Amino acid sequence: MPIRATLRTAAGVVRDVGRRVYFARDMMRALTEPSLWARETIRQMRGIGVDSLPLTVIVAAFLGGVTAFQTRYQLFPGVQLSVVGLISRQSIVLELGPLLTALVLTGRVGARMTAEIGTMRVTEQIDALETLAYDPVGFLALPRLIAALVMLPTLVLIANATAIMSAWGILLVATDVRSSDFIEGLRLAFIPFQVVYSLIKATAFGGAIAFVCSYQGYVTEAGAEGVGRSTALAVVIASVSILVLDAIVAGLFAPYIQA
Amino acid sequence: MKRRDELLVGLLLIVAAFVAIGGTLWLVRGGLSAGYPMYTRFAWGAGLKVGQPVLLAGVNIGSVDQVELDPKGTILVTLRINSSYQVPAGTTATVQANGIFGDQLIALTPARNFTSFMSRGDSIPVGKPAASTADLIAGADSIEKDVAAILSTSRKQFVDDGGLADVRRTIADMSRLVTQLSRVATEQSAQLTSTQGQLRRVLASVDSMVVDSTLKNVRTTSANVASLTGELSKTNAQLARVLARVDSGGGSAALLMNDPALYKQVVQLLARVDTLTIDFKKNPRKYINLEIF
Incomplete structure (x- = not known):
C-alpha cells in the first residue's frame, strides 16, 4: 500500500525531527550546568580549533591563490586589474572562506565527533554515564556544539586572511596585477558587515556540524558497522545542511552586504 | 595538558580577533592611521x-x-x-x-x-x-542621424535622380576629350619637331664671321652715338646757359625779348625803315642827287 508506506515515511521524518528537537532541548537544559561542560569545552576547542588550524590554512591558501589567479584570466582586455582584488575579496569573504572551511572541517571534525560519540554509545559508555547520573548530552554534545560555534568563526577569520594574502602573493608572482591594483580592488565597496556576514555563516555552519554529527553519534546502533554508517550519514547530512544554511543566510542577509 | 589547551585556544582566539579587527580597519580606512x-x-x-x-x-x-x-x-x-x-x-x-x-x-x-x-x-x-557615457552615446546618436540624412540625400541625388549615370556619362566624355587632346598633342609634337629641325638648319646656315663683323659695326655705331650724345649734351648745356642769360635780362637779345616797349620801338623802327625803303625805291632822286659834272 503506497499510501501507508508514504505515511509511515512521513511519520518517520516527523519523528526524526522531533528526536532532534528533544536532543536540542536537552543541550539547552544542560547549559545551566557549566560545571558539566566547561572543562570539556576547552578540550574540544583545542581539538576543533587549534588542531584544525594547519588544514584550514592550507585549504585557504590554495583557495585564495587559485581564485585570484583564475579571476585574472577571466578578464578580457580593457578591464581594470583592480577588479581582481574586488572579486577575490568578495568570493573569499562572502562565500568560499566560510563554505570550504566548514566542508573541510565536516570531514575532519564532524566525522570524528560522530565516531567518538557513536563508539561510546555502542560500547555502552553513555549508558554508564547515565548510570552515574551524568547528563550525556550535556557532557558530550554540548561542549562540542559550543566549541564549534566559537572555533568555526575563528578559523574562518584566519582562513579569509590567509586566502587574501595568498591571492595577493599569487597575483604578484604569477600575473601582471600590481599591489596597488589589488589593494584598490580589495578596498572597493567594502563594508564591515561583509566580515560579519562571513562570521554569521561560519557560526551557522559550526552549529550545523556539531549538532548533526553529535546527534548521529548519539543515536548510533548496531556495533562497529553502525558507527561507520552513522559517521557517513553524519558527514552527508552535515554537508547538505551547510549548503542549505549557506543559501538561507545568503537569502536573508545578502541585501545588506552591498556598500 | 589542560593549561596548554587553554593557552592555545586563547592564543588562537586573540589572533583571530586581531585579524578581524585589524583587517577590517585596514580595508575600511586604508590602515590604522x-x-x-x-x-x-x-x-x-x-x-x-x-x-x-x-x-x-x-x-x-x-x-x-x-x-x-x-x-x-x-x-x-x-x-x-x-x-x-x-x-x-x-x-x-x-x-x-x-x-x-x-x-x-x-x-x-x-x-x-x-x-x-x-x-x-x-x-x-x-x-x-x-561627459558621461550617456552623453557620449547621445552625441554618437546625433552624429548617426546626421550621417543617415547625408546618406539619404546622397542616395536620392546619385541613385534615384540619376546623378550616378550623369557622373558615368561625364567620365566617358572626359575620356573622349582626353583621347582627342592626346591626338592633338601628338600632332603638335610632330610639328614642333619639324620646326625645331628647320630652326637648327637656319642656325647652322648663319655665318658666324658676318655676325661678328656686324656686331663690331654695331658697337662702333653705338660708340659714335654715345659721343654724339655727349656733344649734344654739351650744346644743350651751352644753350641752357644762353637761355639763362636771356632770361636774366642782361644784353640786347634779353632786352628785346623781355622789354615790350623796346620791342614796339623796334617794330616802329622797322616800319619806318620799310616806308623809307619804299619811298627810296620810288623816288631815289629824292634822296640821292648824284650829279656828275
Missing part, C-alpha cells in the same frame, strides 16, 4: 560606492568613506584623505568614470596658482562634470 574626512555634495552620484578612489590631480590620496542621500535630494559624500596629503584651496570635485564598466572615482582638480590649503573637514565645491 585614520586619515581625515573631507566632504563634497553631488547632485547625481550613480555608481558611487564606499572604497572608491579619490584622486588629486590623478594621484590616489584617499577613498570614499561614506555615501549618504541628503533628504534635500543631493548626495553627501564623505572622503577619507590620507594624513600625508592636503587639498589645495580652490580645488573642485567631480565624479568620473573609472574604466568602462560603470565604476566611479572622485576626481579632485586643483585650481591654478593656489596659495593655501583647505582645512581638514572642509567641503570641496563641485566642478563641471566630465
